Amino acid sequence: MQARLLLLVLCCASAAHTARILAVLPTNTKSHYAMYGRIIDALVSRQHHLTVISHFPRRDPPINLEEISLAGTIPEIANNLTRQQSTFKPDFVRNLEQIIKECLQACEVVSRMPSVRALLNSTAHFDLIIVEVFGSECFLPLGRRFNAPVVGLLSSVVLPWVNDQIANPEAPSYIPSYVTSYGQRMNLWDRFLNTFAIIWAKAIYRYKSQVPSQVIADMLFGPGDNLELLAQNYSLILANSHFSINEVRPLVPALVEVGGLHLNDAIKMPKDLRRILDNANEGVVYWSFGSMSRIETIPHEKLVQIFAAMSELPQLFLVKMNRAMLSNNLTVPENVYAMDWIPQYKTLCHPNVKIFISHGGLLGTQEAVACGVPMLVVPLYADQALNARAMYDRGLSLTLTLPDITKDSIKNALHNLLSNYR
Numbered sequence: 476m477q478a479r480l481l482l483l484v485l486c487c488a489s490a491a492h493t494a495r496i497l498a499v500l501p502t503n504t505k506s507h508y509a510m511y512g513r514i515i516d517a518l519v520s521r522q523h524h525l526t527v528i529s530h531f532p533r534r535d536p537p538i539n540l541e542e543i544s545l546a547g548t549i550p551e552i553a554n555n556l557t558r559q560q561s562t563f564k565p566d567f568v569r570n571l572e573q574i575i576k577e578c579l580q581a582c583e584v585v586s587r588m589p590s591v592r593a594l595l596n597s598t599a600h601f602d603l604i605i606v607e608v609f610g611s612e613c614f615l616p617l618g619r620r621f622n623a624p625v626v627g628l629l630s631s632v633v634l635p636w637v638n639d640q641i642a643n644p645e646a647p648s649y650i651p652s653y654v655t656s657y658g659q660r661m662n663l664w665d666r667f668l669n670t671f672a673i674i675w676a677k678a679i680y681r682y683k684s685q686v687p688s689q690v691i692a693d694m695l696f697g698p699g700d701n702l703e704l705l706a707q708n709y710s711l712i713l714a715n716s717h718f719s720i721n722e723v724r725p726l727v728p729a730l731v732e733v734g735g736l737h738l739n740d741a742i743k744m745p746k747d748l749r750r751i752l753d754n755a756n757e758g759v760v761y762w763s764f765g766s767m768s769r770i771e772t773i774p775h776e777k778l779v780q781i782f783a784a785m786s787e788l789p790q791l792f793l794v795k796m797n798r799a800m801l802s803n804n805l806t807v808p809e810n811v812y813a814m815d816w817i818p819q820y821k822t823l824c825h826p827n828v829k830i831f832i833s834h835g836g837l838l839g840t841q842e843a844v845a846c847g848v849p850m851l852v853v854p855l856y857a858d859q860a861l862n863a864r865a866m867y868d869r870g871l872s873l874t875l876t877l878p879d880i881t882k883d884s885i886k887n888a889l890h891n892l893l894s895n896y897r
Contacts, residue, residue: 493539495524497594497621498605499614500628501581503530503549505766506838507630509737510715511607514628515540526601528591543591548584567654567672568679570857575684578610582688586613586695595620595695608637608712613688616700624710631837631858632716633730635673636680640706644725647673651722656860658868659722715837720844720865735841744821751812752825755791760889761822761848762832763795765839768855771800777880782808784886790829790893793817823848830892835859840866849896851888853877871896 496518500511508531518525524539532544585591601621606614608627618625629637632653638645647670651657654676657665689702709729717734718724726732752759764770773781778801785792786808798813807813819839823831824846831843835852840862843850850872852863866872873888 493522493524494602495600496526496603496605497599497601497617497623498525498527498529499585499617500527500529500605500607501545501578501585501614502607502609502630503545503581505531506836507607507609509838510630510733511628513737513739514605514713526594526599528585543588543594545585545588548588549581565672566860567676571654571676571679572683574857575610575680579613579684579687579691582611582613582691586691592695608634608709611684611688611691612702612706613691613695615702615705616692616696618705618708619700620696625705625708627709627712629712629714631714632721632861633714634680635676637712639677641709641712641727641729643727643730645673646724649722650724651861651864652676653858653861656854656864658864660868715841717841720841720862720869722865734837735845737838738820738842738845740820742818742821744818744825748814748817748822749825751791751793752822752827755827757789757791758829758893759791759793759825759827760785760788760830760832761793761817761819761828763817763819763839764834764853764855765836768834769800770794770796773877775802775805777877778805780880780882781885782806782811783882784889785811787886788889793822793828795819820846830889835863835866837862844871849892851875851885851892853880 498515500508502508508529512531515525515527519537519540522539526541526543528543528545530545530549532542532546533540536542599621601623604617604621604623604625606617606625606627608629615625633643634653635645637643648666649661651661652669652673655669655672657669661669685702692700692702712730713733714730715734715736716732718732720734762770782805788810790810792811794811794813795817796813797815798807801807820842822828823842828848830851831839831848832851832853833839833843834856835854836859840850850866852859852866852872852874853876854860854863854874855877863872863874867874873892875884875888
């Protein structure tokens with residue numbers, strides 16, 4: 476009930492009933508902030524007074540938005556796909572450890588900033604605290620410091636440890652976890668492995684994240700706030716999931732699915748890009764691996780195979796990459812048009828876009844579903860294999876892994892999608 480009341484207050488408050496809100500969003504991943512930014516915009520438009528700590532400050536913020544910029548304090552997260560992993564650890568363990576490492580680094584950087592420490596030592600008053608829920612809980616003591624309820628923003632499906640924190644049913648027998656790549660129909664062995672992976676993930680989080688996060692929190696806020704206990708007192712968590720894409724599952728009132736919240740029809744498409752898409756009579760295949768994974772760093776021999784397949788197809792290939800970063804001895808086909816930045820949602824919804832080649836990030840997957848574009852998914856990291864399997868089970872995509880890509884495999888997959896999935 477408290478969660479629903481918070482939503483009602485935040486969404487429907489008039490100018491005469493505004494709140495003072497502190498939002499600490501230390502992620503420097505653009506895709507995550509696409510969701511968080513929409514929430515900040517909505518709160519600002521309703522005349523709430525916000526103090527936002529983030530890596531993405533506005534050029535001309537409104538008067539009711541105060542920002543503490545983290546821009547430049549942490550190197551931009553970018554996955555080099557040429558880098559080969561030589562480890563016996565399962566993929567989900569390696570992924571979780573990397574996520575936790577990045578989140579702890581963000582905690583350390585933010586906690587050392589003079590502007591953040593000055594805010595904590597000030598006499599400021601806040602009615603609500605918003606924090607990111609992901610790989611660390613180091614800022615949860617803000618709720619006690621300012622005597623305000625805490626709302627968590629989660630850019631993915633519900634994480635295993637979050638289910639425990641808010642007493643949400645786990646249901647591993649039919650709900651694949653964030654850390655696995657299982658689908659809607661798991662056999663007995665799949666269910667066992669799904670359950671084992673969830674237990675292991677919680678243990679990793681407990682010892683790799685909560686323990687060092689407690690050290691950081693004690694340094695910033697002083698000892699006395701047990702993060703494990705504070706995490707059991709979220710007033711509300713907004714999760715970037717949706718039953719149409721993810722599994723239908725039980726949810727406690729404090730957990731609300733808001734998947735697709737980042738979709739923004741108001742974004743403008745550059746005129747030159749619109750002209751290119753309008754004139755693509757044979758259709759367009761759009762290829763992007765998001766803001767973190769650089770297509771330019773795919774191993775040279777794989778790019779040769781991919782470009783060879785594209786050169787034999789009549790479609791225009793619109794690719795999010797920087798051609799200047801490609802090796803000089805790599806020939807890019809004439810039907811490949813590269814851009815450093817592409818308004819993805821607007822592009823996917825253009826009627827000439829026929830296929831989306833994606834790494835399977837959740838926000839891009841939601842955009843493809845909203846625009847009705849089938850996908851060729853090449854999962855690389857985190858929950859991308861889970862999203863790829865969810866789309867495949869629903870008849871919306873095909874999946875290739877990066878090691879399995881050849882000229883014939885990608886050409887056949889694209890031909891299949893173009894022929895049978897529209």
